[in-house]
Amino acid sequence: MTTTLITGGTVVSATGRTPADVLVDGERIVAVLAPGSELLGSDLTGSVDRVVDATGKYVIPGGVDAHTHMEMPFGGTFASDTFETGTRAAAWGGTTTIVDFAVQHPGQNILDQHQLWQEKAAGRCAVDYGFHQILSDVQDDSLTAMDELITEGVTSFKLFTAYKGVFLSDDGQIFRAFQKGAQNGAMMMMHAENGSIIDVLQQQALEAGHTSPQWHGLTRPWQTEAEATHRVIMISHLTGAPLYVVHVSAKQAVEQIAAARDRGMNVFGETCPQYLYLSLEEHLAARSEQWGDFEGAKYVCSTPIRSHHDGHHDAMWQSLRTNDIQMVSTDHCPFCMKEQKELGRDSFAAIPNGMGSVENRMDLMYQGVVDGRITLERWVEITSTTPARMFGMYGRKGVIQPGADADIVVYDPNGHTSIGMGKAHHMNIDYSAWEGFEIDGHVDLVMSRGSVIVDDTGYIGRKGHGSYIKRGLTQYLS
Template identity: 75%
Template sequence: MKTLITGGTVVSSTGRATADVLIDGETIAAVLEPGSQLLGSDLKASVDTVIDASGKYVIPGGVDPHTHMEMPFGGTNASDTFETGTRAAAIGGTTTIIDFVTQYPDQNVLDQYHLWHEKAAGNCAIDYGFHQILSDIQDASLTAMDELVNEGVTSFKLFMAYKGVFLSDDGQIFRAFQKGAENGALMMMHAENGSVIDVLVQQAITAGNTDPVYHGLTRPWQMEEEATHRAIMIADVAGTPLYFVHVSAKQAVEQIAAARHRGSNVFGETCPQYLYLSLEDQLGAHSDQWGDFEGAKWVASPPLRSKHEGHIEELWRALRTNELQLVSTDHCPFCMKDQKELGRTSFAKIPNGIGTVEHRVDLLYQAVATGKLSLERFVEITSTTPARMFGLYGRKGVIQPGADGDVVVYDPNGHTTISAATHHMNLDYSAWEGFEIDGRVHTVLSRGKVIVDDGRYVGAKGDGVFLKRGLSQYLV
């Protein structure tokens, strides 16, 4: 099959131009001046499909490097399967996810990796790769890191929170960082001081403060800043690059920026919830009451920060200045019924997570529409940088000959209203209910196949394949 996307404005991280994109089979064959001929023939007459992108942007498919499909947490599992979650991602303009293989202390790392393959294989609508979560680092974990790098799993996530579940102590973190420095893996960190947070949580519960908003109040920004600084210092000694997931506090951004200014190979992502939502949203429909369980919809870790402390403005600034490099979703959805409701008597029992995989591209495009981001920076943080950061660039994250035919035709004159009534995630509410987007995903191609046509999903279960990733292209 040959497909020609014609008449659109092709946008990269470095510029834009009116051009035609020719896809031959699964890969991009050429990016041509409008009306160009190929071997003396009229291109439109020599291809199987022509997609008219006039008045629209032609951008590389989104790469969401932080999802948790089917993740077991808090006595339940994330409500999106690999089938439902990747279908929703596709409809929203994302053509690649990198999901986290979950390993708890009593589980074998490699067994969990193979289990994730069983969950995903034959079920994904789009291409996918894996990161590996490591909890309670032991000698076997370090050996597994080498084996997984050879399998194309080249990034590993550690935790400074969730004692008895995910937390590794500083010595274990240091050993894992040393292994990363040795084998070239990119080390990723959930940076919150879990020991102090656990005390604050218990004190709140003892005082009878059990409503959802106390989830955020017991995880103050100081604990994210402290853990961020501590992780950077450990990485400095170990000599490893370091990537911070879901940065939510402006003070954590300052620690990352300071390390980068010193020349350290330190990176950070943030998520749409920290760019648009605030702690005050957890007050629910009654802003003068602290007892509204609707706030459970926005329980995630790190928590939403207070809109009065300047975090949102600083995160946008950091994205513009490259002190933060990209935006992921940390997609980990739990339904209100039977899942979030597990914490109705105590915020500490509410499963942590928000569902956003369908909306990331739209929410970031809205920043273009309102002047917060340039069109090129929008492409950079949603596609190009995550592809480079996680060893996929050249194949993903760019529209150029030889790249996979992962292309989104985005209509800036379209409109999107986000609602649980119309979204495609397996989720009974929307954290983004009523958000209006001045743009719309029109067409999505994954490796040359149209999987979304005029906003309608036309792909199939199993269209996606596993991606064996190389090392990060940001490592020095």
């Protein structure tokens, strides 16, 4: 087994930072030592296979992106990143673990669908991976399947209050699934938007001749998100199941989550970089010479990016500081403009919903540190430690300590990262939603289970290096 010593850096955790050297033996971290320490009387620098000089840099646990959609079917097409291309892009950006979603549509067998997603990922991933399971057709056999999947390390289940005929579950189905989650310890995840109202608003907008991408956001107003968030919180309260609300974008939805947490409920939420940086006016309503008034299709995702005039962006940053929102994922679900987003050129309602961000999340959130929005420790907490705790991986993932997987990022605060601007990205998509963003920091080295997969020469990992993570129950309940 290869031994590695990362020396001279500052190890940053969710609770503090300290100068320390990190010793890796094979796939695991075996020691975190004061600089210059000797182990068993031996000079470490001269006795290991590889020395990484991290002087002046941060040494952090690899990022954990707990919300990705590789190869997801949606809107008559599939997300353009495969498990191979998407996890390779994640590695470039310092993310060493993803949790993706196995998809079930109405009428499909849940266990068969889970097996299909396992086959899609096996032998292809550059970094480690796990699965949540989407439930769209909650019947008696669905509840039995939930128990079976938990034994396979799938301990979280996602339902939708939107997308009629595709993913939507009615309140009774959601209630039954939450009852089962309360019994078996599963984390219940919700896409919270009032789909029935959205469907009416979209139909009315199209009848009025509104077809451009900005209407995607205008027909999904914050009230539809806040109402559905409140509704699923009440179902959580009634059943006792823990609730995790995905891709929170509206400050009023955060208020619902915060109020539930103030009552002592196990209610949690994530947000995504797009809800911190992008706006309806500047991006969703954008025009360009190439795409005309269809430029905004690049930024169509659900929940939608919101108006910068209504205080949502500042509220989302505040919620991260106060822990009303616990973590940042990407909802990575990229679609190319050509042949995919173009499916909705004549109707915003037909634009495939999704953006590509898995490569950029760690950098984008570090810029929040530079800008004084969050602390260095909070950066590590919301991008690595909390996702690992929330979804049953902590101790192995999300921390630099003896016994943990050697998923390590060396991050240079004096480096610089230009996104787009002629720089090639590594996601399988024909544009960057983050074109022109400048980051005051840089991912210098990435290790996954003790193997260097990105260094100053570029990506040196391999297809199939990533292993399936059999997750435990959440470690975040109060």
